[in-house]
Amino acid sequence: MADTVSPRPLRRRRMAILVAALAAVTALACWGAYRWAEAEARAALTLNGDLRLGLYASSIRNAVGRYDYLPFLLARDHEVLDLLDAPSDLRRDAVNRRLETANAAAGSAALYVVDRSGLALAASNWADPAQSFIGHTYDFRPYFRQAVETGSGRYFGIGVTTGLPGYFLSHAVRQGETLTGVAVVKIDLEPVQRDWAAGGERVLVTDENGIVFLSSHAEWKYRALRPLPGAVTDRLAQTRQYDRSDLPPLGLHDGPLMENGARLVSLPISGPEASRRAFLMQELALPEFGWTIRFLSDLEPVKAEATGAAILTAMGILLLAAATALGWQRRQTLRLQREARVTLERRVEERTAELLTANRILRDAQEELVQAGKLAALGQMSAALAHEINQPLAAIRTFVASTRLLAERGETAMVRDNLAMIGDLAERMALLSGHLKEFARKGPARVEAVPVARAMDRALALLASRLREEEVQVDRSIPPDARVRGDAVRLEQVFVNLLRNAADAMEGSGDRRLTLTATRNAEGWEIRIRDTGTGIAEAHQFQLFDPFFTTKEVGQGLGLGLSLSYGIVRDFGGTLRAENNPEGGACFVVQLPEAQ
Template sequence: MSESSLESASEMSARAKRERKLSGKMLIFLQIAALVATLWFLVWPRLERHFLLQAAEQNEVTLRLVGDSIRAALDRYAPLPHLIAERPELGMLLQEPSRSNLIDITNSILLNTALSVSASDVYLMNTAGTTIAASSYHKTRSFVGRNFNFRPYFKQAMEGELGRYFALGTTSGERGYFFAAPVREGAKILGVVAVKFTVDAFEDAWRSAASNIIVTDHNDIIFMASNPEWLMRATKELSPNVLKSIEENQQYPLERVTNLEVTHTFLSSATDILTIEGTSFVGSSDEMSKAPHWTVTSLVPIKPAQFQALLALIVFSLLALISILGIAFLRHRTAQQIRTQKLLERRVKERTAALSHEIEERRNTEEELRRTQATLIQAGKLSALGQMSAALSHEFNQPLAAVKSYAENARAFLDRGQVDEVRDNIGRISKMADRMAAISKHLRNFARRPQEAVGPVSLLAVIDDALAVSEPRLKTSKVVLKYERPEQEPFVIGGHVRLQQVIVNLISNGIDAMNGEGLLELKVISTQNGWQINMRDHGVGISPDAIAQMFDPFFTTKEMGKGLGLGLSISYNIVRDFGGNLWGKNHSEGGAEFGVDLVAADHLSIKAVE
């Protein structure tokens, strides 16, 4: 065979070898692509549903809060008409409507009453439905002289019942809820007194929340909403009889009552996916069984949940891909080792030293590769944490419980006519709402450094506020809190709201650790460099594994659904921002002990900070 023929055969053999190698790589690529596609097809629907149900579970908290706030407002105003109707001046004016001095006195009484109970309007009507005195007597658009006998609340009151109705005011143009009660002289009904309160404050508060809130009446018409574009719109087709009733009662302007395009997709027994004019939400509803028979619905956009599901699926896919590549690498390494071993067998005597050096270098390379892979995986995990942590806001429960407690106290004081105590409790609720807004601003502490100024604060004032927030939960449990209040007034470097969060979280963890029953001890101890808040429970203590990880984000020993594992991590970062230290250990006599070491501050500088 000629030399040219030998060269041609060698080239063809090399080309065939390269083609087989390329074909093998393409087959591996196609197999990996098919595996990833199958993974996405099977896992994505389940993963998306999981995160949507998580969003629905968080949405339930918002729904309960909104429903409770509406019920509290209705319960607060319901007794007022009966109380006002007992004023003798109202009955006297209804019997002698021409006495001008009596009109002036009644107008002043109604105005002062409206101001004291934060009502929009309080007004008195005769049996014909004409207003003869009102808190708005001095306004341009006064209720005085206007007739409201077409309103259902007037008709109900004239029948001796408590009148209730929600409508758009024909005089003021403001949406409001009306309560009405008869004014009697013995068994005879002389007229009707009505109280109106507006709902704008509810909607203003809802707009700052992550959820969209709508409230519909028994006709499925949206009369309260965080989105103004949904107001006065019906979520289903209205019958002619319903439209006629709305027109007769002048409840809403008929030209504004239009249909809102809403479709429902089943998610779970308590939750649906609602698509409103092209935008999808996770929706949870609370139907008020008692009057006024409203339905409160909280809507959370599904896109954040879908993004979390997508992010988790991408991370999972990357881990699967790394595993596949690792297996391929190991197979390749094994084949290479076999070839190397055969070569070593032929040259073992002359290359022993060089082979030992080569093996050592190979081991170092493999170790470096493992460390690099571990670093990449950790970086991916931290990136996911950074994306997810800013959306977590589980620290609201304790302040909200305090708000509810103050509201119930206010209602009790109101029933007894103790207006000053009612005003004090309302003030407390307002302060607690401000504090909740401040807490919300700092829920991102885990994802980035907070911007709140740090300075001298009164430690006793912080502890008092934290105990006030935790009091409702302590009352509902069987936990006894023993607090040794120091005689000296300690001042430390920190932030009032965030330091209060730390103490509330430690109290809550102590209650959970003892399953809601036992003794919880809180002490304030003077240290060499400052002050220490010492919290000890009498539970089962902390396991060795938990001690090593308890300040890690998303680590929790609680059952699924009862904790996110962020409380101690956020608290740890807060205390570090103050230059202090948060630690935990098992107490020698049983249970767990947590300490918050804080830097002492000069109390003379407190006034400057305030």
């Protein structure tokens, strides 16, 4: 009798083959899903890094670009030229005060002037003996040699006098073809990297030698990406670029270069358990500075997303296998079919719960990738805002003084009026400061229909006390339907600047009269502010709207009012010009488009 093969071992062998095949397919599919998800996540990470690098480059260029005109202007200042031509204590004192005022207005770290031997003759920090540059020699600094050789220079380094880092911009001062000295501005870049640190990202900037001098992490600063050659360390010691820093290696280990130009690297991470962590490093050169920005992206979210994709793939294959097994089992007996249905429903519920959990993990990982730190370096206070807020502050002080006297006399009605005016001025100051918030949001300037008469009334109210005290007569002829495109607060500031200048010009006049008119023309509304002052000297006609130009005594103005007013009117799509009246005095003409 022939031996018969039992079906049970055969089914077991078939089942083992199916399980092995399913395991192989699952492993291959999971590996492919992991690689695909990793590549997609890394591509998204690279795209985000490119965007962040562009923003960081813009923040550096903007931080430096705000001041690159200062050395050029100082090199042409007549007081600076006189000091370099024939130094004296009187001229040095005048230039010191001029530099101090200009530095405070511009918001730079320091302004100073050195002679052609490199000796500092005048500086904005002259009043601080411990920090003053005066009397120190800087001929060994590259920015000095660059200015002497090429006319201008750029250089980052730690100050040998103050011990504080900064970016130096220099410009040669010449009289004819003769070099007489160098004008220098020092820019503080510390606020830029503080904004980076607040964003929670990892960014660093290196010089041409691979030395980190700006970074979102303080422990990375003044460290070299790789060990420095002896010639480089000798040159740095000579120029004292980083003062006496040892410049130890950062500990960066290079990995493979990716196809998109990024590189896998690893860095030691400080903390309770010091370890190395892998990052995706992207670079962007700043050729005008000779610097390179490097952005490090954490690869942990990439691994989490790729792992989530592999888990989802495995679960999908298992669900498909379960469905196939269910179809086979349904061809069995009704009892097995009912049992299989119960088993399948239970397994589907479990797999569905796992799928939802995996989906949540994947969604969280994707949100972490998409969420990037916000660009800081924004919202910096400018000289323009300080100039604008000073006027309502002065008016508030005047109203407070008069209110105190009125309260002592018991004149409650006038006290209430004064308090209402103080409240209005405070609200105006809040509106003025609100401009910075709008700029920080990078939103467009608010443009609305502004009644000219109302804006002029508010400007006159701010100056009412002075006009009464100086017995200035005001003649107004502004139609109530005169409405222009612009921003109410900024237009009022233009009027305040022009009215104050007119009042200043009439201080020595016997007949003090302001004539304010508004007429419609083909371009919109022409607003004229005439005074009976001394008029505009012919030599000053082409300098009126230049920043820091003023005919007033030192300490009575920064020379910013007309320059700011010109910029505001231009932003509204209008023009601002000045002319002399035939009968005497000056006239400022504001042309603005009519509001529809």
